[in-house]
Amino acid sequence: MKKTISAILLLTIFSTGLILADSDKNWTEGFVSGNPEIQSINAMAFGPEGILFIGDSKSAGVFAVATDDQASRSATEAVEINQIDKTIAALLGTTADKISIQDMAVHPASQAVYLAVHMDDGTPVLLKTSGKTFVHVPLDKVKYSKTMLANPVSEDAKDRGGRSMRQWAISDLAFYQDQVMVSGLSNEEFSSTFRSIPFPFGKDQTYASLEIYHAAHGKFETHSPIKTFLPYELNGKPHLIASYTCTPLVVFPLTEIKQGELTKGKTVAELGSWNTPLDIISFQSGEKNYLLMANSSRALMKIDIAKVSEYKDYLTTPVEENFATAGVPFIAMPYVNVQQLADFNDQYIAIIQRKANGDLTLMTLDKKRL
Amino acid sequence: MNSPAIMGMVAGFLISANLYAQKPYHLTGNNRSIKIPAVAGGATLKIFATDSPEALATIPPMLGKTEERGDSVEFIPTFPFRNGVVYSVVSGDRRWFTFSIPLKENLPLPKLEAIYPTADTVPANLLKIYLSFSQPMREGLAMNYLFLLDEKGDTLPGVFLDLQPELWDHSGKRLTVWFDPGRIKRDLVPNQLLGPPLNAGEKYTLLITKGWPDVHGNTLPDVFRRNITVTGADRQSPDVHKWKISSPDHNGLIAVHFGENMDRALLDHCLTILDTNDQPVPGKTTISDHESVWQFTPDQPWQPGMYKIRVDARLEDLAGNNLNRPFDRDMETGSQRDTDKPWFLLEFSIPE
Numbered sequence: 074m075k076k077t078i079s080a081i082l083l084l085t086i087f088s089t090g091l092i093l094a095d096s097d098k099n100w101t102e103g104f105v106s107g108n109p110e111i112q113s114i115n116a117m118a119f120g121p122e123g124i125l126f127i128g129d130s131k132s133a134g135v136f137a138v139a140t141d142d143q144a145s146r147s148a149t150e151a152v153e154i155n156q157i158d159k160t161i162a163a164l165l166g167t168t169a170d171k172i173s174i175q176d177m178a179v180h181p182a183s184q185a186v187y188l189a190v191h192m193d194d195g196t197p198v199l200l201k202t203s204g205k206t207f208v209h210v211p212l213d214k215v216k217y218s219k220t221m222l223a224n225p226v227s228e229d230a231k232d233r234g235g236r237s238m239r240q241w242a243i244s245d246l247a248f249y250q251d252q253v254m255v256s257g258l259s260n261e262e263f264s265s266t267f268r269s270i271p272f273p274f275g276k277d278q279t280y281a282s283l284e285i286y287h288a289a290h291g292k293f294e295t296h297s298p299i300k301t302f303l304p305y306e307l308n309g310k311p312h313l314i315a316s317y318t319c320t321p322l323v324v325f326p327l328t329e330i331k332q333g334e335l336t337k338g339k340t341v342a343e344l345g346s347w348n349t350p351l352d353i354i355s356f357q358s359g360e361k362n363y364l365l366m367a368n369s370s371r372a373l374m375k376i377d378i379a380k381v382s383e384y385k386d387y388l389t390t391p392v393e394e395n396f397a398t399a400g401v402p403f404i405a406m407p408y409v410n411v412q413q414l415a416d417f418n419d420q421y422i423a424i425i426q427r428k429a430n431g432d433l434t435l436m437t438l439d440k441k442r443l
Numbered sequence: 444m445n446s447p448a449i450m451g452m453v454a455g456f457l458i459s460a461n462l463y464a465q466k467p468y469h470l471t472g473n474n475r476s477i478k479i480p481a482v483a484g485g486a487t488l489k490i491f492a493t494d495s496p497e498a499l500a501t502i503p504p505m506l507g508k509t510e511e512r513g514d515s516v517e518f519i520p521t522f523p524f525r526n527g528v529v530y531s532v533v534s535g536d537r538r539w540f541t542f543s544i545p546l547k548e549n550l551p552l553p554k555l556e557a558i559y560p561t562a563d564t565v566p567a568n569l570l571k572i573y574l575s576f577s578q579p580m581r582e583g584l585a586m587n588y589l590f591l592l593d594e595k596g597d598t599l600p601g602v603f604l605d606l607q608p609e610l611w612d613h614s615g616k617r618l619t620v621w622f623d624p625g626r627i628k629r630d631l632v633p634n635q636l637l638g639p640p641l642n643a644g645e646k647y648t649l650l651i652t653k654g655w656p657d658v659h660g661n662t663l664p665d666v667f668r669r670n671i672t673v674t675g676a677d678r679q680s681p682d683v684h685k686w687k688i689s690s691p692d693h694n695g696l697i698a699v700h701f702g703e704n705m706d707r708a709l710l711d712h713c714l715t716i717l718d719t720n721d722q723p724v725p726g727k728t729t730i731s732d733h734e735s736v737w738q739f740t741p742d743q744p745w746q747p748g749m750y751k752i753r754v755d756a757r758l759e760d761l762a763g764n765n766l767n768r769p770f771d772r773d774m775e776t777g778s779q780r781d782t783d784k785p786w787f788l789l790e791f792s793i794p795e
Contacts, residue, residue, distance in 0.1 A: 115608055131613060156501070163502035166492045167525045173583045175608065191608075193581045194658045195615065196522065209506055209521055238612040238708065260610035260619040261708040263570060263763040263770070295628050295771045300606075318604060319625035319633075343632045349605055369605055 102273040108213045114189035114197040116246035117178040128243035139216040142183035151437045158433040177413040220274040249304035256299040316350035341384045342400030352414040358440045373406040474523040478515045494529035553578040553657040559707035562733035566677040567643040570763035578657040579615030588655040592648040602640040641673045677762040683787045699737045706759040713755035745793040752789040
């Protein structure tokens with residue numbers, strides 16, 4: 074029943090969202106000052122007016138935090154900072170093996186690169202670039218609003234501290250057409266959940282939640298979880314381009330969600346084995362638009378979005394034995410071990426890459442040369 | 444360490460310091476603050492998270508603030524000093540001394556308390572395992588300590604999904620690990636090229652090596668091995684109508700026998716007993732027989748009448764088949780149709 078209501082809501086949200094986008098909204102409506110008590114930062118994205126959306130799996134919430142960065146640098150200035158893990162660890166008073174970078178986002182005005190870092194005890198830290206180093210962005214006194222993702226289920230198993238053992242781990246987050254979109258993985262059931270939350274966050278906390286599944290070669294269907302996704306307009310309609318934990322790249326239209334039904338995505342590619350997609354962004358180079366995907370064990374992949382738009386098949390034919398991938402063609406870029414991707418500005422994208430010498434480097438790549 | 448060491452004890456925290464100065468200084472502090480004699484550089488001092496003089500030039504100082512307190516300077520780090528890390532106190536180009544806060548002693552070492560499924564026989568399309576620890580563990584390191592070995596003892600690569608962030612529960616004690624779903628799901632490229640992670644009829648060893656650190660830096664002291672034998676793939680949704688419900692024993696305990704082993708985590712909250720008014724019956728649950736039996740003892744004695752067991756459709760067996768649909772459904776044979784129910788109901792009666 075809940076699913077039916079959600080699907081109807083989603084239809085409404087998307088149709089109105091299309092009309093209302095870029096209207097004169099008061100984006101900081103409902104913001105309060107104080108400590109949002111963010112417990113983890115698993116995914117980040119910037120929205121309008123430099124509002125940073127933070128997906129927090131531990132508290133099962135999405136936070137919208139106001140930042141007041143001003144434009145501070147020339148748009149043509151490239152960035153390269155080496156050994157960022159050692160630098161960040163030193164700032165935090167620890168060693169590089171005891172921190173992990175969770176996500177990266179670029180402030181649209183200042184072009185400061187924001188990094189979410191977890192320390193070994195789980196403490197989340199937000200940092201941003203300042204010249205060749207990083208400064209701490211405190212989150213204890215900010216203007217923010219929040220929305221909780223999960224209604225506590227009273228029947229859930231609790232640990233000895235009384236906390237639910239069931240967790241909805243946020244795998245990706247984006248802001249698109251006045252919606253905060255969040256994908257998540259459960260640490261218990263194997264399913265795909267995608268949520269779209271109207272922003273500014275309302276008091277009623279209503280949001281659309283739907284399940285998405287995909288097929289392999291028209292034969293086997295799976296409700297596999299989404300690892301990373303990108304909202305994108307294909308053929309004039311808003312779509313979600315999603316990469317799953319089990320390799321397929323799947324596209325589905327956000328406008329064709331039927332009432333009370335599960336949504337089946339169109340599988341447009343399989344991008345290789347022994348590989349987990351890490352991040353996906355789009356960028357424009359010349360007249361063409363491309364997808365760029367970072368992977369756990371494959372090189373950076375570039376895909377011509379026009380080919381995704383044109384792709385009609387559902388990967389209906391079995392893949393030849395000697396092919397490692399299938400579907401829309403991609404170009405493997407000469408960048409391996411890329412862990413994070415973000416659109417930087419009109420000229421650059423930003424990446425975090427583990428170099429062959431072991432250095433973890435934050436750098437910009439010129440879109441024209443990609 | 445040949446340098447003379449001094450020790451200071453304040454508020455129960457032990458600080459050890461190695462001097463590079465002529466006379467000993469008294470250091471007091473804890474993880475959140477340290478007081479340093481003002482002679483060691485005054486308010487201009489900086490603290491670096493390294494004991495290597497060479498590294499001082501390559502890393503920035505630790506974030507924090509200094510406050511002058513008469514004959515000493517207090518440094519308050521933005522993030523607490525970490526136990527076991529060596530810090531250098533530097534003023535200008537002079538390194539005065541290093542100090543460290545020892546690893547917390549008296550903390551128990553972490554233990555691997557359980558691996559689920561507990562059975563040594565699993566289906567070829569086993570989807571996930573749970574590792575349950577006694578302490579919150581450090582996240583992001585599972586693939587360094589968890590291995591699957593074949594019968595010859597060779598490590599099999601690419602078996603588990605290297606998911607970052609890892610799927611820990613809120614307490615940081617229970618980790619969910621998936622076998623690579625791209626290899627389990629039929630007809631995906633990894634499945635076609637590499638086959639499934641587990642093959643029916645073969646034996647494997649699940650190996651958890653020692654050294655896995657908890658959040659305090661203490662590490663798993665022992666190696667853990669579980670031998671597993673693999674049977675055929677399970678491609679059927681659990682069928683609630685085939686389950687058997689036993690009558691209450693002298694303690695009022697009833698048991699639901701699934702006829703197959705189920706996902707341990709989901710069993711904790713997918714079954715609820717409802718009374719004649721559809722209200723949940725309070726009681727205690729236990730799981731037994733390798734997660735194939737769910738047992739329930741009510742807090743109050745059973746009253747005669749009809750009861751229902753409400754089973755959440757999210758409940759999965761070991762292969763990720765839930766009550767509504769199998770993990771991957773063969774759309775051509777169509778042998779099993781998906782349902783879309785939030786839960787399934789089973790009835791039983793308590794006689795007069």
